[in-house]
């Protein structure tokens with residue numbers, strides 16, 4: 001039995017930063033990783049997908065060169081080997097950076113292998129037993145495959161398999177029209193594949209407002225992505241190169257013939273093989289580890305951070321979990337998960353920047369609210385860039401004039417959304433932003449203008 005002050009399981013988006021703080025505090029710690037340092041974000045999630053999105057954007061803009069008065073002689077071709085090499089290089093450097101950081105921490109022992117609890121404060125990795133008074137679980141999640149008949153016999157890709165894909169699919173059929181599905185859909189269409197997206201909800205990105213789903217659908221369809229909302233996938237069969245996907249749409253069955261199948265139907269936590277029962281750590285019915293507002297599990301001295309606790313599903317929520325645990329444990333600062341404001345982006349082009357409530361959520365609160373909308377065709381910077389698709393929407397509480405939420409679908413909106421996010425954290429009324437002089441020409445300069453055009457929601 002090896003004794004430590006702390007054990008961290010998983011090197012995702014919370015573990016390494018927490019290891020650095022614990023090491024700085026003089027603790028002896030063990031960090032256990034079973035696969036790639038950096039976890040999902042670095043290896044099969046945010047970083048590689050955004051590198052691929054950048055290649056797809058370059059191809060798209062090259063095809064649009066004539067719109068800008070630029071002539072490209074010859075065919076615009078995408079070299080998938082080059083695209084993959086660029087992605088692998090970016091992702092690989094990030095992985096190596098995390099690994100050397102963690103290995104270099106004073107007092108930190110890195111163990112490679114699968115960790116499994118053997119008791120409330122003990123963990124086994126292969127034949128090695130480790131014990132600590134504090135254990136931090138940062139095991140993340142993986143793609144969940146739905147119980148579609150035939151799937152077990154049909155080759156399919158998940159976000160992980162997509163990272164290894166060397167060839168350009170002739171026809172990529174994607175099951176799931178949400179964040180993962182849509183980012184891959186647009187990028188592969190831009191690389192040159194035919195792409196079909198099957199979504200069983202009545203519309204794509206069903207958690208977003210209807211106007212946002214419709215605008216994103218228009219953008220994707222205008223590029224030639226075939227969308228099948230309201231269609232349940234009832235059977236799949238075939239081999240790579242020849243895949244048959246059967247859909248039921250309004251009681252009618254039809255078949256899509258594709259070359260490759262991507263399953264993007266959500267994720268599940270990596271908690272089923274962690275021996276949680278040996279430690280008495282409680283999970284919910286979907287396998288997420290139950291935590292309180294400071295990320296403590298029901299077992300004293302055990303915390304769960306990141307995707308595995310079901311309180312967030314993003315890199316920034318996992319990292320924020322680290323900040324909350326470190327603040328409580330090391331800084332005497334009682335930070336809480338409940339204090340954070342939901343925020344994320346969908347990295348289609350143009351991106352969708354989201355913060356706070358959707359309009360549907362604002363409506364459900366029953367309180368009066370104000371709304372301002374502006375199409376990107378009325379945003380000078382977007383017009384100048386020749387990228388004027390989408391619209392921006394801001395919701396404001398009619399009583400205290402604080403921003404309730406925003407959905408910004410437009411060029412640069414993955415950055416613009418932070419101005420609203422910061423104002424919301426400051427708890428300031430929107431008038432503060434309206435009076436602040438903004439820089440011209442930017443997308444952000446239209447935020448104050450929009451706030452001057454707020455109208456009650458029922459007349460919007």
Ligand SMILES: Cc1cc2nc3c(=O)[nH]c(=O)nc-3n(C[C@H](O)[C@H](O)[C@H](O)COP(=O)(O)OP(=O)(O)OC[C@H]3O[C@@H](n4cnc5c(N)ncnc54)[C@H](O)[C@@H]3O)c2cc1C
Nearest residue numbers: 010012013034039040041045115139140306307313314315
């Ligand atoms: C395709 C895709 C795109 C995404 N894009 C974005 C984006 O643009 N922005 C964003 O914010 N989020 C994005 N996400 C989500 C983001 O990647 C995750 O929310 C984030 O990585 C979660 O981090 P984590 O620390 O919880 O766990 P992970 O990053 O999943 O890390 C968990 C680590 O634990 C290890 N592990 C698991 N079990 C054990 C065990 N028993 N023993 C030892 N080690 C173990 C794993 O090998 C892994 O390295 C994306 C996800 C996907 C799939």
Ligand SMILES: NC(=O)c1ccc[n+]([C@@H]2O[C@H](COP(=O)([O-])OP(=O)(O)OC[C@H]3O[C@@H](n4cnc5c(N)ncnc54)[C@H](O)[C@@H]3O)[C@@H](O)[C@H]2O)c1
Nearest residue numbers: 176178179180181198199200233264265266313345346347
């Ligand atoms: N830009 C980002 O921040 C980003 C990008 C990608 C992923 N992520 C993270 O990864 C998580 C998972 O993303 P996701 O898109 O896989 O999951 P999701 O849970 O957001 O969406 C899954 C979709 O698949 C549909 N679906 C499920 N079963 C189906 C079936 N049998 N047939 C047809 N449709 C079906 C659902 O209705 C849903 O719309 C997200 O919640 C997000 O946190 C973030």
